Amino acid sequence: MNLNLDFAAILERWPAFLEGALLTFQLAFIATVLGTIIGVLGAIGRRSSYPVVARICGIYVEAIRNTPLLVQIFLVYFGLASLGLKFSAFTVAAAALTINVGAYTTEIIRAGFDAIPRGQIEAAEGLALSRAQIYWHVVMMPAIEKVYPALTSQFVLLMLASSVTSQISAEELTAVANYIQSDTYRAFETYILVALAYIVLSLIMRAVFWLLGLVIFPRRRRLGTPL
Amino acid sequence: MHKITRTDTASPVVGVSNVHKSFGALKVLDGVSFDVNRGEVLVLIGRSGSGKSTALRCIDRFETIDSGEIVVCGHRVSGPKLDLRALRQDVGIVFQSYNLFPHLTIEENITLAPCSVKGISKVQAKEQARRVLAQVGLEDKLHQYPEQLSGGQQQRAAIARSLAMQPKVMLFDEVTSALDPELTGEVLKVIEALAADGMTMVMVTHEMGFARGIANRVVFMHRGKIHETGPAAILTSPATPELAQFVGTGL
Secondary structure, three states: OOOOOOOHHHHOOHHHHHHHHHHHHHHHHHHHHHHHHHHHHHHHHHOOOOHHHHHHHHHHHHHHHOOOHHHHHHHHHHHHHHOOOOOOHHHHHHHHHHHHHHHHHHHHHHHHHHOOOHHHHHHHHHOOOOHHHHHHHHHHHHHHHHHHHHHHHHHHHHHHHHHHHHHHOOOOHHHHHHHHHHHHOOHHHHHHHHHHHHHHHHHHHHHHHHHHHHHHOHHHHHHOOOO | OOOOOOOOOOOOOEEEEEEEEEEOOEEEEEEEEEEEOOOOEEEEEEOOOOOHHHHHHHHOOOOOOOEEEEEEOOEEOOOOOOOHHHHHHHEEEEOOOOOOOOOOOHHHHHHHHHHHOOOOOHHHHHHHHHHHHHHOOOHHHOOOOHHHOOHHHHHHHHHHHHHOOOOOEEEEEOOOOOOOHHHHHHHHHHHHHHHHOOOEEEEEOOOHHHHHHHOOEEEEEEOOEEEEEEOHHHHOOOOOHHHHHHHHHHO
16 A cells, blocks of 8 residues: 655645635525525425415425435526526526525424424414414424424535535535646545535534524523423 | 494303304214303313313314304304404413423513514513513512423413413413322412402313312313303202212312
C-alpha cells in the first residue's frame, strides 16, 4: 500500500471551496425555510376535510417520496426549460430541493399533528377558538416540538443531498470539488476535504437548530422534558 | 320559519327537550328532557354507558343529536344556523383529562382564549388570569407548566381557564374521575365555591356524597332515558329500584 497524499495544490484553492460551501449553505437555508412552510401547509392539507385537497397533498408526498432526487432535479430543470423559462442553475436547484424536502416535511409534520390528543382540540374548541387559532396555538407548536428531531435531521440530510445539484452545474460544494479535482488530478485529497467541509456544515446546522429549539420551545428549555 | 325569541329572564339557561341520539344501532339518548335555570346546579348520574356524558356533551355541541331540541343561553344548539363559537363563549366545559395545553404556562393557558377570541388586551387578560387562579387557589402557579402541577391542581387550573371566558353556564364532565380522594376533595371544594357564587352548572359525577350536597336537581339516567329525577333527596330515598341499587353500590 502506497498512500501519497498531497493537499498543497488543493488548499491553495480554498476561496473556491469556501464559495461552494456558502452556496451549499444557501441552498440548504432556502430549502429549509420554504420546505417548512410547504410542510406545514401540506400537513394541514393532508388533514383537510375537502377530499380533493387531501388527495392532492397525498399525491405530492407520494410522488416525491417514491422518485430519486436527481430525477426530480432534472424534471424541474428540463421542465422549466421546455416551457421556455430561463432560470439560473442555483434557482432551479433551490426549487427542486424545496419541492423535495417539502414532501418529507409534510409527512413529518402530519405525524406530529396526528400525535396531538383529541382532547386538546376539544378543549380549544370548548374555549371558542377558531379552527385557524386552534391550528396555530394548540396543534402546531406542540406538534413541531414533538417531531423537531426528525425535522432537523431531514434538513441536514437535505443539505447533504444538495450535492446532487452539481449535476445541473449549480456551483455548490461538490461541483467545486469536481472542478478542482479535474484540474489538479488530486481527486482523493479533494473529496477528503469536501467530506470534512460537509461535516462542518452539518455540525453548524445542528448547532443552529439546537439554539433555535431553545428559543422556540421555552417549556423544553425550562424543564428539559419531552412533550 | 317563525323566530323563537327567548329574552325573558325566566327562560332556562339550558333547555333540553325530547332529545334522541344513536351511535349506529345503539340508542344512547332516548327522549331526554331537562331544564336548568339560572344559578341552578343539575347533576347527571348513572352507570357507565347510561348516556349521561353524551347528554352533557350535546349541550356544548360536542355531539350532534338526531332529533329533539336543545337551547342554551338563547342559542339553538340543535338548529342548522348555530353560531358555534358564540355558543361556546357562553358555555364553559371542563373534562376528565384536564386537557391543559402542555406547551403553555398556566397563565398562557388561561389568557389564550380571552385574548384571541374576545380580543381583550394582554394586560387585562393577565390581570384576569391572576383573579381566576386566586379563585381556585393557584395564584402561585401562574408561571408553571401543566406537567409541574399535580392532577388536582391541573384540574383546578382547567376550571380557571374556563372561568376566564366568563361563561354563563359551566359543564363538568366527570372532572374528578382521574383523581385520588384527596385531590378530588380540593377540586370539589372549588366547584362548591362556584355554586355558592351562583354559577349555573351541569355536571356528570360519580361522587354521590358531593352530588347530595351540591345538587338542586339530580337526574338519574338509565339506558338512555331519564329514569328518575328530583331534588338531591332522591339519592337518600330513591323511588325506583334501579336508583336504589345504583346509589347502594355507589356509596
